[in-house]
Amino acid sequence: MKNGGILKEGGWHMKVECSAFVLALVLAAAPAFGRDLAIPGSFQKDAAPAGRIKIASGAVFIVRAGQTIPAQAGQPVFEADALRTGPDGRLGLTLKDDTRLSLGPSSEIRLDRFAFAPAEGRLGFVMSVVRGVAAYVSGQIAKLAPDAVRLETPAAIVGVRGTALVIRASQE
């Protein structure tokens, strides 16, 4: 079952088997919790950029460790970064494994996990489309470890087998 593999990835939500309400609370809190944990330990391990902004226009921002910084073409992005666009903003990024992403206006994505170290057996890509619209073109992580790739929105979870897609998480 393809889904089995995708759901297995996020071990933290397997423990909770009570009401959907509690589950929703845990899900809402988990990404922030994970980021806090990542700062002392795994932040150093993945200090190398996940990729780079290639195209930027209008009001565009990187949200890193709670700080919102204006984004521009050429800037590196890291695991755990969020990217945000204003009503006139657009962004295009290329990641280290050849994954390509773009964001439309009034959109936000979060790079929850990016690991591309095949020699160490570390491969993973988890991205949340928090709001607005994003395009995703899969790279080598999806080729080498398709079960480790997951795209999430407030309503849905998407597993991919080497492909390109558009996800619209919300519409004004």
Add this chain to the structure above:
Amino acid sequence: MNHARLVGLLGATVAAALLAACGPKHVKSPEPAPDPKTATLVVLLPDDASGRSGFATVSPSPGSKARGSVELAAAREATIVGINRPPTSVTVMSEEEIKRQFGSLLSSLPPAPQHFTLYFRFESDELTAESRALVPDILRAVKQRPLPEVVITGHTDTTGSSTSNFELGLKRATMVRGLLGDAGLDPSSIEVTSHGEAVLLVRTPDNTYEPRNRRVEITIR
């Protein structure tokens, strides 16, 4: 219809009636369309190079009250997932509609990275003549790009240990960086890395001599 199925159907009807009586939040039908403000739309696109597409499995988020997943397996197939709703059945979006809704989004995608693979002469750390001849093409590809990044990745076959192959891959990649530096690229803008024997071009068992796996890949993005 046999007896057991009839009983089952009756049971289901009674259960549905009971559920409906419990309050409005349990009413299942008729299913209203998902709220477009909060619903997720997923559209599979054709891969730009081949025109083929992969596939995507779309499910309600783990916190959703809904179950069931839908598979998008051909270009322009789409589904909508509302909050606490299962994905709608697959529809196909027209090319015009995709262009209208997502044209500017898709034009913000950076160009696809370009790859070159260089091979070594038999039992040697020297590139083959064919690989050497690719250097001008590599330089041209770098110059054509805005904000180019160059990554040189060394790969080995499965002869020897994975640790020594990591080192060997790195040595080959560093050698190629020197070569590109001599040809006019700024070596400090080139990243060198190794995947050792972890990413084989030709799948082999461990400890297998395979010249096609001894290679250096250059990614320009």
